[in-house]
Every structure is written in structure tokens, then in C-alpha cells.
Amino acid sequence: YSVPEYVADAAALVREANEPVILVGHSLGALASLGAAAAEPDRVRGVVLLDPPGPGYLARIDTTLYGTTWAAMRRLAGTSHAIGDVARELAELRIPVDGQTVRFGDLRDAASLRFMARCLHDLDPDTMTLPLARQWLGSYDPFAAATKVMGPVLPVGSDPARGGMRPPAEAERLTTALSDGHRIDLPGVGHLIHWQDAHRTSLLLHAFLGSLS
16 A cells, blocks of 8 residues: 555556546545656646645654544554444544644544544555555655656645645645646645635636646
8 A cells, every 4th residue: 555556556547548637636646646647747638736745744744643543544444333433533532733632523524524434444454554654655756756747737735734734845845846836725724625625626626627728
């Protein structure tokens, strides 16, 4: 379950398409989309990256809220516990945010936590092993990948104070590496950009996709 393996799968799908594609990815999906666009630049018309995790951020994941939540996800993944019970346990997780400890349920609404619990029911616990060991990226370098993407890219970042995984310095470095990048930051919006601000996400997608020839 390393990022290069996800990238290889995404690139294979791009190659199987009968025409150039547009890729939209969130979080891990954003990393896979960027890698696929780098591997198949002539087959990708454009890319939307919703809060891709930065390498520096992943290197210190144990100091972030995801060190706690991903450990809980690995513990709860693939279990036969009732979905409602798992959702309530997720809500009561104590996680570090800006030097304070808060409930995970204060950052994610009840519906998204229940959806997360349902997804965990089908998840292999080992999915979280490499991310927690800070070995998820393997040989994958998103900044190097960005230099190989030919089409326009819309990197959209959420608020680090609300669980965003793209620190400003890494966001700027990624945008600079792109030949046609158009960075947007969403203050006050957490990592689940498309869930927490679906209206703004929809507007951004329509505008960006409408600009592609």
C-alpha cells in the first residue's frame, strides 16, 4: 500500500482510456493523480489536487492529529463492531491541534464520522502501516512529479489549523514546480474540502474544467 503502487494503478487507468482525461483527486487520490499525470503527461488534459499531503507533513505525521486518527483507523479497520459504535469511538478520540487536545468529533460532523466508520469496516488494517511508519511515499517525490506534468493543475489547500495536510511552504514549492499551476487556499476549511465546502468545491471544479480546451 505504498503511494508509488497507487500511482502505478492510476497511470494504468489513464493509459486504458480512449481519450485524454482530466484527473481530480483528494488527499492520497491527489498524490496518485499528480503521479499519473507525470507518468502520462500526453494523456492528461488537466489535474485538480484537493489537499495533497506534503512530504514534510507526512514525515512528522506522529506529531499531527493524523498520527492519532490513523492509529485508531488501523485498530478499528476490518472489525465486526457496529458502525454506530465505531463512529462514536472516532468522535471521542482526543487529538492534538495547535498545541491543544480536542475531540475528533469537534472537527468532523456526525455524518462524515459514520461514513468513515462504514469505510473502515471494509479496510485492510495494513493499509495504515506505511503511513504511520512514515514510509508511505517510498520513492515518490511529488515536487519532482510536478515538473513533469504538462497540463494545467489546480492545487486546492485546506486550512492547516483545521486539519489541512498541505503547509504553506510546501504548497508554494509544489505550485512553483508546476508549469501551469493555479494555487487556491481555503481558510477555515478542513481536510475534507469536498465535504465541508461542497459548494465552493463545485464552483472551483466548474470554473477550472470549463477553462480546459
